[in-house]
Every structure is written in structure tokens, then in C-alpha cells.
Amino acid sequence: MREVTIATVQFDTTRDLEFNRKKAAKMCEDAAKRGAQAICFPEFWLTAPPQVGKFERLHPLAESVPGPTFDFLSKKARELNLYIIPGTILEMGEDGKYYNTSGLIGPDGTLIARLRKDHPENDSGKAEVDFGIQPGPGEYPVFDTKIGKVAVPIDMDICAVEVPRIMGLKEAEILFWPLCWGANVHECIPVYGFAASSISDAYVIASNRVAWGGDFNEYITGGSGIIWLRDYMATVPNRIEGLAIATIDLDFVKARREECRHRYPYWRRPETYGLILDTKLECQVHRGDKGCQCKG
Numbered sequence: 001m002r003e004v005t006i007a008t009v010q011f012d013t014t015r016d017l018e019f020n021r022k023k024a025a026k027m028c029e030d031a032a033k034r035g036a037q038a039i040c041f042p043e044f045w046l047t048a049p050p051q052v053g054k055f056e057r058l059h060p061l062a063e064s065v066p067g068p069t070f071d072f073l074s075k076k077a078r079e080l081n082l083y084i085i086p087g088t089i090l091e092m093g094e095d096g097k098y099y100n101t102s103g104l105i106g107p108d109g110t111l112i113a114r115l116r117k118d119h120p121e122n123d124s125g126k127a128e129v130d131f132g133i134q135p136g137p138g139e140y141p142v143f144d145t146k147i148g149k150v151a152v153p154i155d156m157d158i159c160a161v162e163v164p165r166i167m168g169l170k171e172a173e174i175l176f177w178p179l180c181w182g183a184n185v186h187e188c189i190p191v192y193g194f195a196a197s198s199i200s201d202a203y204v205i206a207s208n209r210v211a212w213g214g215d216f217n218e219y220i221t222g223g224s225g226i227i228w229l230r231d232y233m234a235t236v237p238n239r240i241e242g243l244a245i246a247t248i249d250l251d252f253v254k255a256r257r258e259e260c261r262h263r264y265p266y267w268r269r270p271e272t273y274g275l276i277l278d279t280k281l282e283c284q285v286h287r288g289d290k291g292c293q294c295k296g
Helices: 017-033 068-080 155-159 162-169 188-200 250-260
Strands: 003-010 038-040 083-085 089-092 098-105 111-116 143-145 148-151 174-179 203-208 211-213 218-220 225-228 231-235 242-249
Touching (some): 003 225, 017 068, 068 098, 111 143, 155 162, 188 225, 225 242, 231 242, 242 250
Parallel strands (some): 003 203, 038 083, 148 174, 174 203
Antiparallel strands (some): 003 242, 083 098, 089 098, 098 111, 203 225, 225 231
């Protein structure tokens, strides 16, 4: 058996960045005491996301990566011998552009990878495109670590069905999924989580923020947990902060993939998928044509 103990965080965010970092450190300490070897934080846990008409607050909070928050978490990872998936923060890139950025920090404190969200969105409560957040490179890397082969689809990345599929084909065993989804789409979290796990034949570690009004007038129910196929192995109760911890068996991934070699989901017909590559069907707004009527 190849067992790994994983923790995921459900996190409320305040306007005090240092308070948020200290709370994150406490979550890491609690997870380590309970035997966790890795921990995943939510999307935008440090600052909350861009919101329409409220951009002024966020501009000065952008950081470099490495930078204050990643350095803080790297020190904590080394102290606790813990892999940390640092959710996401607002990054100011070396090119002077904004990114929604996660990463993978090793138990020796090394920043193994900086990972940028590939599918920024433009809902009013998370107006990344209007704010100026740029898409990542779309490479969907998988990292071979001591806790297994891991990937980090960020938020909406997992909704593009091709992404978890690619990660599964690259042999990812664990998909760490930082997200920030409001109460109005709370019921979609298990739908996409179960789908991604089934499509990739990998564990999905969902980490969502939680808020009920609060500093940013947000309503986020939670939904964080550890998913295998069509079930939660562990969850954080809705509307509270906390950790979900479970021990997963990576041999289940190997066995399922061996079983599925002769049937769905790896019985694919790529020669029929050409329409996916037709960029003429993409929303024109994302290519700079303001005449597009797309509301997505």
C-alpha cells in the first residue's frame, strides 16, 4: 500500500494579511500534528479576489513569487516537514503583469514550482479579466514527489474537462484544487470534483474559502474536502473554518487505471476531437473584440 495523509483547508479571509498568514501557519501546525504530509489552501485566501468596482484595494497587495507569502510558507514547510500547496495569491510577475498564482512547496522548504491559473474568469465577484490577470502558459505539469505524482488545477481550470484529462494522462495521482466559489454555485463543487476525479482517475483535494458577509461582503459556503471518484472521503462542514484530513491509497489509482485500460475513460478517439481546437468558436471578448455579446 502507498498511503499518504492529506489535509485541505477551508479558510475565511480578513483585510489583515499578517493575521491571515498567522492563521495559515496554525492550520499547517494542526495538520502536521494530525499526521498530514501535505496541505492545500484555497484560491485568494490571503486577499480575497478582485471584485467589480473594488480594484483599488487589491493593486498594492500584489506580491512577487517567491515573495513574502511564499517565503513564509516555505519556512513553515521546512519546520513541519510538510508539502504545502499555497492556494493562490495575487502575483505581480517579473513582466509587470498580474497573475493568479499557486505553487508546490517541498518539505525542505524548496519552491518546486510556481503555477499560474490558466483560465482566468470574469464573474462580477471575481473579475480577473477586467482586473488584468493574465492566463498561465497552459502546460498542465505533473510533479513526481515523495507523496506521489501531483498536479495543481486552479479553480476554473478544473472546469475545462480537457485539463484533468491531460493531468490524468500524464499520470497525476493527486489533483490539488484551490478554488473560490460562492454560495450560489456551492452545489457545483462536488459535481466538478467528482467529474475531475473520474476523468483523471486521481484523488481531488478541494480547498475553498468560506465567508458569510464579513470583510468583503461575500457569501461562500465552503465545500472543501478530499474526493475519490464519486465520494468525499473527508469534508469540512459548511460555513466554518477548518481542516479535512484523510489517508489516501495511491495503489487504488494504479488499480483503477489498469482496470480502465480497455474501457472508458481511457478508451479515447482523439481523431474526432478537432472541434476543440477551433479557436474561431472562442469568446471574442478574450481576444479583444468588444463587439462580442458573450455574457460568460
